Each structure stands twice: as C-alpha cells, then as structure tokens.
Amino acid sequence: MWYFLKRNKQVAAMLGVLGIAAVVVIILSTRTAHRLAADNASDETEDFSDDPYIFSTHKLPSDDRFMPSIGNGHIATNIFSDTIYMNGLYNGRKGESHRARIPSWANIRLNSTLTHMPYRPVYSLDTREAAFKVRVDRDRSIVTQRIYAHRFYTRAIVNQIQVVAKPHDPNFIHHEIWIAIKQISGPSSEDIEFRTPVPEIYDGRTIWSSCGSTKDPEDPSYQPLPVDVCAYWTSVPDYLVVPQHGSKVFTFVMTVDKNKTIARQEFIEVLQQDGEELYKKHVDHWKSLYHQAGVHIEGNLHLSKIVNGIWYYYLSSLPSQHTYHPPEKYYGLSPTGLARGGSLLDDYEGHNFWDTEFWMFPSILLLYPRYAHDLLQYRLDMAYVAAELAKITGNKGYRFPWESAYTGTEVTQPCCPEVAEFEQHITGCISYAARQYLATTRDEEWLKQGGCSIVTHIADFWASRAVINFNTGLYDIESVMGPDEDHSNVTNSAFTNVVAGYSLYLAQYVACLCKSYYMAKDPDHWADIAWSLALPYDETLDYHPQFSGYERGEQIKQADVVLLGFPLQYPMNMSTRVNDLSYYESVTRSSGPAMTWSMHTIGHLRLQDDKKANDMFNKSYQGYVREPFKVWSELQRPNVGAVNFFTGMGGFLQTLIFGYxxxxxxxxxxxxxxxxxxxxxxxxxxxxxxxxxxxxxxxxxxxxxxxxxxxxxxxxxxxxxxxxxxxxxxxxxxxxxxxxxxxxxxxxxxxxxxxxxxxxxxxxxxxxxx
Missing domain, CATH: 2.60.420 (Maltose phosphorylase, domain 3)
Structure with missing residues (x-):
C-alpha cells in the first residue's frame, strides 16, 4: 500500500511550482494538516469497563475519526456519522474511484440536553453483541439507545431507543416523559444521484424511500452502466413520548440495496419484528460467529480488549453467513474496512491492496476459512481483468493491479504512477494466499472452480517477467518495487523474487493436483525459472541486500527483507536471519506502519530472543491503538494516517497466532x-x-x-x-x-x-x- 508519507513527496514537489502559500491551501483543503496534527490529550478518553468485550467511556473522542464502526459485510457506518457505505458500491473513474457515499438516514442522536450536564451518559461499544449503546440515567427515566447493523437482516441498520420510567411518589403529579431526538443524514450525496424521497404510510407509520445511480462508472470497458442503489427509512419525530408510569422501545430502521424490491422487502420484514426479538436475532447470529473461533487472553485486560476489538472490526466488514436475503457478491476487505472508503487521505478509498492477502488473510484463514475463500473469490472474479492488464503491459498470464475496487482495473490515484507501475509483488502475494489456503483446506472444489487457473496464470506472469542474465546465469526481475516504497524501479527485489519464485513452484505443484481435469503446459519449466531466480545475498556481511545495488545504510520505509523470514518462511542460516533483523531495524524509519514491528517480533521469537521480541511486540501496537474504542491508526502518535487500520491489526494478530x-x-x-x-x-x-x-x-x-x-x-x-x-x-x-x-x-x-x-x-x- 502506498502510505501517506510516500505521498508527501508529491507535496514537496509542488513547492517549487506553486509556492508555499498555494501548497498550504492544498494541504488544508485535503486535510493533510489534520492527519498529521499531534493528538491533544482530549483526543482520547478512558475506557473504564472491566469487561474484555465492552469498551465504555463517559466522553466521546474529540476526533471523530476514532469513533467505532458497525457493519455486517453488506453495509457499514461509523457511529454518529452521516455516511453509510455498501459493499461493492463505488463512484468515480479509475484513479478517482472511491466508495460511494449514501446519506445516513439511520444517524439518529439523542438531544444534547440528555448527553450533557447534569447527566453523565455512558457510551459503550459492545463487541460481544455488536452494538453501540448510549445510556443516560435521568431524574425520571433511563434512556438507552442501541445502534447496530443487523447480522441476519443485512440490508438494515437499526436504531432502538428504550425509555424506562423510574418509580416515583404517587402523590406527586408527573407529566409524560418526552425525549428529544434528531435525525442527521448530512448533505446530499456527491456520488449518487438520489431522486426526491417519496413518503408512504405503512401500518400507521410514515416511511420514506429514494433510489438513485452512481454518477461515474469506474471503467467504461468493464462497467458500461452506473450502479443503482435504493434506500428505505422510517420517519423520525422530534420527540419520543412515554407515559409517566411506562416504558417503551422505539425502533427506527434504514435498509439499503442495489435492488429496490429487496430493500423494501427487508425493510417491511424488520418493521414487523418485535423490538427485543429483532435485537436478539442479531445477537444470536453474532454469538454463532464467535462460537466458531476466538483468540482469548487472560491476565492482561488491555491486550484482551485490543484483540476482541480487532475481531469485531474484521467480522463487521466480512459478509454474514446466514441472511434473510442471499448476500451479494463480495468485493473484498480494504485496509480500513467497509465503514470507511470515501477519501484518499484517510481510508484509501475502500480499495483492495496486498494488505488483504498478506496481512489480514492468514489469521482469518486459520480461524474462519470460509471468509478466506470469499477473499480469494474476489480475486478469481477479477481474473479476466488481470489477464488484460498483463497483456497491455507486455506480459503473459495474470497481473493484478496494485489497487482494485469494483471492476478489478487499476484504480491507483494519478498522484503516484510509480506505485501502480512497479509494485507488482501483489500478484505473488495473491498466489501465496492461495498456497496457504490449499495447505489448510485441500479444497478440491476451489481448484476446479478457478484455483488451478489463477495459480498457473500467475506463474505465467512471473515467467514472462524473468529475464536471463548471461553474466550470472540467473534470471533477473527488473523494474519492480518491494514493500519498501522509498525505493522504486529496482532490479531483483529480494521480497519480490521470493514471492515470484514461490508462485512458480506452486504452479508446478498445482498442475499435479489438477492434472485429471486441467491441462498445464510444461509445469517443470516454472520450477526451472524459480530455481534460477536471482536472490541478493552478501556473503561477507551474511545478510540479504534489499535489491541489486542496494547501498548499505539507506533508510527504508517498512518491513521488506525481514518478510523473507516470516511470513514467507524462506529457509536461511540462523546467522543470516539475525543479521537481516538487526540491520533493517536500524535503517527503518520510525514513521512506518505497525506491521514492521510485528514481523520483527515474530523473527525474534523464532530466534528465541524473547526479550527483544517482547520489546518489538509492545512497539507494534502501543503507539497505534486509540482509546476508548480500540481504533487503530496507520501511523504512530502524534501522527494518524489511515483509520481504522485493518492492515496493522493483521500484523498484530500474526504476532499472537504465528509468533507467541x-x-x-x-x-x-x-x-x-x-x-x-x-x-x-x-x-x-x-x-x-x-x-x-x-x-x-x-x-x-x-x-x-x-x-x-x-x-x-x-x-x-x-x-x-x-x-x-x-x-x-x-x-x-x-x-x-x-x-x-x-x-x-x-x-x-x-x-x-x-x-x-x-x-x-x-x-x-x-x-x-x-
């Protein structure tokens, strides 16, 4: 992924052309200054809950980027945001493609008179029940709001407000209890041409609906028409009224789908449910999900909460297994999840990178292999586009783009063409994910339904990229960029060559597995190339230079060569592994993302250097997790970067599962x-x-x-x-x-x-x- 500090080079380049004043305007208009601003003490508030699954606070973060999200794999939103995003819904041509904003008619807030003095509300993210809750203890009533993306009725975001009257002196006359609320759907969408909302009466309630289409297809060659989307929502009054002796649950619903009929049917079905039964059905489906697997830590409440938060955020962006209406095609897991994706600077526009296969995939695979299958299926669905990209760049097989969204075409921003051009290792990382999937599942059906093809066509790509060097007798791979994006257009990136070699070897193996129903031409040829790929190694210093011609002492952005040790598990001398870890730690810039230190942690654990591993482990998360809702930032304090950073979470999970x-x-x-x-x-x-x-x-x-x-x-x-x-x-x-x-x-x-x-x-x- 081309992280923010890489892009700062573009800003620097503008100084000489536009002048400092103009650049300041650009920075402010794109929120760059906001992203790199130091956190004030008030930005993070205390989580006082002693339950490892519940994060509670009396005060919300002053920076709303650190608010938690709710989602179910079909739709998602950040709490109290005026925006909803939907799986597979993008707007904008190629380099401008981003998740299309849907106004959040589900954004309902209690009036500020309830959430300020003299009352002291409790805001809680309950990761066990997958709901955000607000509880206000008033003089005459207790008000509880629950907000959740339903796990069974996946087109629905539900708001429930329960008002319970307190016992009172019967001789004292009380009036009805009034609770002021407000719907804040935000401005009209700039991405979707929604038509004027249409009201109707259903079962005595006013409901609204509006349909529209995205404005700009991503790529006319693969998406000739815009995508339709329809929303239904309940009318929201200014006040909720409850008798002085009573209690009541008020349910407000919003549904969204590309199909108007499905959006309406699910909306009506949810409205007909009893409020408590509706919530119970949601919680039961989450319990079923948690029953399948889990990572549990005792003796360290803070660490346990972080782990529980990661799985909650991951599963919120992955599709439900059992739903009222069949799920739509899944469009992958982006670096900040489904609840974010509208902007370049904060959330990478909801695109798919190597982050999915290399950082998030391994832990998901081991505990939830069905979701690993869904993630690989996204790549299979886009394979025909990868074939065209290889062809137009003069190669064979499948070449997957650095950034992929709705159509599978290259959608990297125009700011950074060198990333899209050179960072080709993503294709090898997809093959490596397939390797791990086959190792743990032996899924014959997956092979038959496209697995054989994707593995062998990726090998064809690398075979076409490898060029014999007659001076060394080895194959070189030129014009690439490894994970360290500070160095581009290099030859024989150690990481790239190893993932390419693994891709070639895997194709030889898969050709054997598939030989009864899939014909592969000369599979041994792939292995011959892999065997003879160049791998930079300095025999004197006993370490791997990052690429051919790497000058020792040059600073790098993030973990690169150390990834040979793990996750790639490439065999090497123990002394070489020690030297790789020690040297690259000394030249990695401190502003890099968290995954670097996660991989250093695993490296030192494998070397049985527990003290160093523990130091790296603490470094891998302590500067990145933001309280009170355990939201990860891409960069360490005082900087922020992308939020909520699933990639960093993935590296951290790997330290636990594959490290400790x-x-x-x-x-x-x-x-x-x-x-x-x-x-x-x-x-x-x-x-x-x-x-x-x-x-x-x-x-x-x-x-x-x-x-x-x-x-x-x-x-x-x-x-x-x-x-x-x-x-x-x-x-x-x-x-x-x-x-x-x-x-x-x-x-x-x-x-x-x-x-x-x-x-x-x-x-x-x-x-x-x-």
Missing part, C-alpha cells in the same frame, strides 16, 4: 513451535483452529501448553509428531505439548504430488537452515 503461539502453515503440515505467553499475560488460547476440516484448540499457560482436538474430518485423518513419536489424533483428545517442539500435524499426502522445492537462487548455500 508458534503456529506455522506449510503445504504438507501444520506446525506448533515453542508456544509461549505474550507479555504480561497468564493464559492464552486460540479456539477454533481449522486444519483440513479439523477443529483444534491450543491453550497456553505459564506451566504448560495443550492441544485439544474438538473434531476431525474423516477424509483427512491427522497424526502429530512430537519429535519422538507419532500420535494419532482422535476427537476429544487433549495432548500436552512438552518441550519446545516443533509439533508437526499432518495427514496423508495429497494425490501423491511432490512438494515444491521452494529454493530461490541456487547459488545461495544454506548449510545451517533455520
């Missing part, structure tokens, strides 16, 4: 190596690990680690090797993991296909591999 828990995914096995507790915790559990249809729970305490086999898939019997013995796993079994491991869980081989060599740059000797 010691889990690692390989094509032929799942390993657990040296499981240990994260800093300042007493118990750590990963529940619902999915491997080849099995459901496993890994529990780690101060004295022991255990693996519980919750269930197994009959098709794939599992055996665990503890270094001495092979243990046949059976449902209900609890295995104590004695020692550091590795504990290798494996099944029978898959179709007797030979595993790939996975060696890049055959001249690079590794006598003492990690």
């Amino acid at each position: 828990a010691g889990v690692s995914i390989h094509l032929d096995r799942l390993e657990i190596n040296t499981p240990q507790l994260p800093p300042n915790t007493t118990n750590f559990k990963i529940r619902g690990i999915k491997y080849l249809g099995a459901n496993l729970t890994l529990s780690i305490s101060e004295t022991s680690s255990t693996l519980v086999v919750e269930s197994l898939d009959d098709e794939w019997p599992l055996t665990m090797n503890d270094g001495k013995y092979n243990i046949t796993l059976v449902p209900g079994m609890s295995v104590t993991l004695s020692g550091s491991g590795p504990f290798k869980i494996h099944s029978t081989s898959w179709k007797e296909c030979k595993l790939p060599e996975d060696t890049i740059g055959h001249n690079y000797l590794r006598p003492n591999k990690l």
Whole structure:
C-alpha cells in the first residue's frame, strides 16, 4: 500500500511550482494538516469497563475519526456519522474511484440536553453483541439507545431507543416523559444521484424511500452502466413520548440495496419484528460467529480488549453467513474496512491492496476459512481483468493491479504512477494466499472452480517477467518495487523474487493436483525459472541486500527483507536471519506502519530472543491503538494516517497466532513451535483452529501448553509428531505439548504430488537452515 508519507513527496514537489502559500491551501483543503496534527490529550478518553468485550467511556473522542464502526459485510457506518457505505458500491473513474457515499438516514442522536450536564451518559461499544449503546440515567427515566447493523437482516441498520420510567411518589403529579431526538443524514450525496424521497404510510407509520445511480462508472470497458442503489427509512419525530408510569422501545430502521424490491422487502420484514426479538436475532447470529473461533487472553485486560476489538472490526466488514436475503457478491476487505472508503487521505478509498492477502488473510484463514475463500473469490472474479492488464503491459498470464475496487482495473490515484507501475509483488502475494489456503483446506472444489487457473496464470506472469542474465546465469526481475516504497524501479527485489519464485513452484505443484481435469503446459519449466531466480545475498556481511545495488545504510520505509523470514518462511542460516533483523531495524524509519514491528517480533521469537521480541511486540501496537474504542491508526502518535487500520491489526494478530503461539502453515503440515505467553499475560488460547476440516484448540499457560482436538474430518485423518513419536489424533483428545517442539500435524499426502522445492537462487548455500 502506498502510505501517506510516500505521498508527501508529491507535496514537496509542488513547492517549487506553486509556492508555499498555494501548497498550504492544498494541504488544508485535503486535510493533510489534520492527519498529521499531534493528538491533544482530549483526543482520547478512558475506557473504564472491566469487561474484555465492552469498551465504555463517559466522553466521546474529540476526533471523530476514532469513533467505532458497525457493519455486517453488506453495509457499514461509523457511529454518529452521516455516511453509510455498501459493499461493492463505488463512484468515480479509475484513479478517482472511491466508495460511494449514501446519506445516513439511520444517524439518529439523542438531544444534547440528555448527553450533557447534569447527566453523565455512558457510551459503550459492545463487541460481544455488536452494538453501540448510549445510556443516560435521568431524574425520571433511563434512556438507552442501541445502534447496530443487523447480522441476519443485512440490508438494515437499526436504531432502538428504550425509555424506562423510574418509580416515583404517587402523590406527586408527573407529566409524560418526552425525549428529544434528531435525525442527521448530512448533505446530499456527491456520488449518487438520489431522486426526491417519496413518503408512504405503512401500518400507521410514515416511511420514506429514494433510489438513485452512481454518477461515474469506474471503467467504461468493464462497467458500461452506473450502479443503482435504493434506500428505505422510517420517519423520525422530534420527540419520543412515554407515559409517566411506562416504558417503551422505539425502533427506527434504514435498509439499503442495489435492488429496490429487496430493500423494501427487508425493510417491511424488520418493521414487523418485535423490538427485543429483532435485537436478539442479531445477537444470536453474532454469538454463532464467535462460537466458531476466538483468540482469548487472560491476565492482561488491555491486550484482551485490543484483540476482541480487532475481531469485531474484521467480522463487521466480512459478509454474514446466514441472511434473510442471499448476500451479494463480495468485493473484498480494504485496509480500513467497509465503514470507511470515501477519501484518499484517510481510508484509501475502500480499495483492495496486498494488505488483504498478506496481512489480514492468514489469521482469518486459520480461524474462519470460509471468509478466506470469499477473499480469494474476489480475486478469481477479477481474473479476466488481470489477464488484460498483463497483456497491455507486455506480459503473459495474470497481473493484478496494485489497487482494485469494483471492476478489478487499476484504480491507483494519478498522484503516484510509480506505485501502480512497479509494485507488482501483489500478484505473488495473491498466489501465496492461495498456497496457504490449499495447505489448510485441500479444497478440491476451489481448484476446479478457478484455483488451478489463477495459480498457473500467475506463474505465467512471473515467467514472462524473468529475464536471463548471461553474466550470472540467473534470471533477473527488473523494474519492480518491494514493500519498501522509498525505493522504486529496482532490479531483483529480494521480497519480490521470493514471492515470484514461490508462485512458480506452486504452479508446478498445482498442475499435479489438477492434472485429471486441467491441462498445464510444461509445469517443470516454472520450477526451472524459480530455481534460477536471482536472490541478493552478501556473503561477507551474511545478510540479504534489499535489491541489486542496494547501498548499505539507506533508510527504508517498512518491513521488506525481514518478510523473507516470516511470513514467507524462506529457509536461511540462523546467522543470516539475525543479521537481516538487526540491520533493517536500524535503517527503518520510525514513521512506518505497525506491521514492521510485528514481523520483527515474530523473527525474534523464532530466534528465541524473547526479550527483544517482547520489546518489538509492545512497539507494534502501543503507539497505534486509540482509546476508548480500540481504533487503530496507520501511523504512530502524534501522527494518524489511515483509520481504522485493518492492515496493522493483521500484523498484530500474526504476532499472537504465528509468533507467541508458534503456529506455522506449510503445504504438507501444520506446525506448533515453542508456544509461549505474550507479555504480561497468564493464559492464552486460540479456539477454533481449522486444519483440513479439523477443529483444534491450543491453550497456553505459564506451566504448560495443550492441544485439544474438538473434531476431525474423516477424509483427512491427522497424526502429530512430537519429535519422538507419532500420535494419532482422535476427537476429544487433549495432548500436552512438552518441550519446545516443533509439533508437526499432518495427514496423508495429497494425490501423491511432490512438494515444491521452494529454493530461490541456487547459488545461495544454506548449510545451517533455520
């Protein structure tokens, strides 16, 4: 992803042309100054709840970017925002494409007289029930507002306000209880041509509807027509009235869909529900989701809340599994989720980057493989566009764009053409995600429905990018940019060449898996190229230069070469891994994103340097999580960057699952190596690990680690090797993991296909591999 500080170079370039005054105007008009402003003490408020799933405060953040979001994978919004976004709804041509803004007719607020002195409201994000709540204890009543995106009725955002009268002196005359409220839908949408709202009466209530179309299709070649969208919402009065002795729940609803009939049907269905039953159905579906898996931490409330917040935000942007109407096609998981995406500077316009496959995907895959399938399906759906991009850039196979949205075309902003041109490693990262998916699922149906094709066509792309160097006898990949976006148009980026090599090897393996129904031409040719790809290595200093010609001492933006150690798990000498980590830590700029330090954490854990790992772990989140609602920023305080930054969350989850828990995914096995507790915790559990249809729970305490086999898939019997013995796993079994491991869980081989060599740059000797 081309993070904000990369773009500042564009601003700097303007100084000489426009003059300082003009640039100041540009900066202010684009909110750049706001993004980089230091946080005041009042920007973050205290979370006083002692429940690990509930974040509560008496005072909302002064910076509304740190407000939490609600969502269900179809629609999402930030709390008290006048904007709603919908899955797959974008507006703007190519480089201007962004999520299309829908006015939030669901934005209902209690009157300020209720939320200021003398009352002291409690604002809570309940991640267990997936609802934002406002509770005001008044003289004569208790008012509770619940706001949620329904998990079953996924076209609906629901506002419920409950007013409960307090007992009072019967001899004292009271009047009715009046609660002032206000609907704040904001200005008209600049993205959608909504027609004038139409009122009607339904069951004694006034309801409104409006339909419209996006203004600018993303790419006329792939989207000849704009996209339609329709909204229904209930009328909102100025006051709610409750008898002096009574109580009542008022329900307000807004539904949104591309299909008017679906929007209306779901709206009417929700209106007919009893208020409490409607809420219970929402909560039950969330409970079902949490029942499938979870990451639990004890002994460190703050850390536990951060983890629970991450999964809440992730699942809020992923599609519901059981819905009233069938879900629409899913358009991917962007770096700030579904609740954001309207602007370039704050949220990357809702586009898909390598962030999805490389940073978010691995943890989602291990606990919620169905969602991992949905994320890969987005890439499969866009493969025909990737084929065209490869063709027009003079290559073969599939080349996926750096930024992708509705059509799958390149939608990177015009400001940064070098990123779209050179940062081609995203194509290899998609293949690496497919590799992990196949390793943990052996999903034959996915292979048949396009998996064979996407893997082999990605290999064709890299084969066409590799050019033989007759001086070295190795293949070079020129004109690329690695994750470090401070260096562009380089040759033999170490990271890029390894993900390219893995892509080539994977295609050889998949060609064997698919040979009964998919023909691949000369699959060994892919492996021959991978074997002979150049991999920069300095034998004297025993480390990997970032690319050919890298000058030692040059500052870099973020983790790049260290990603070879993890997530790529490329085999190397222990001394090389130590040197890579030490050197690149010294030249990585402090303003980089959180994922850098997450990967350094895992690196040091794998080297059994626990003290250094703990230091890096603390660095990976402490400067990025904003209170009270555990919203992540892209950049460390005092800077902000993109909000709510799913990419940083993904790196952090990997430190827990693949770092401290010691889990690692390989094509032929799942390993657990040296499981240990994260800093300042007493118990750590990963529940619902999915491997080849099995459901496993890994529990780690101060004295022991255990693996519980919750269930197994009959098709794939599992055996665990503890270094001495092979243990046949059976449902209900609890295995104590004695020692550091590795504990290798494996099944029978898959179709007797030979595993790939996975060696890049055959001249690079590794006598003492990690």
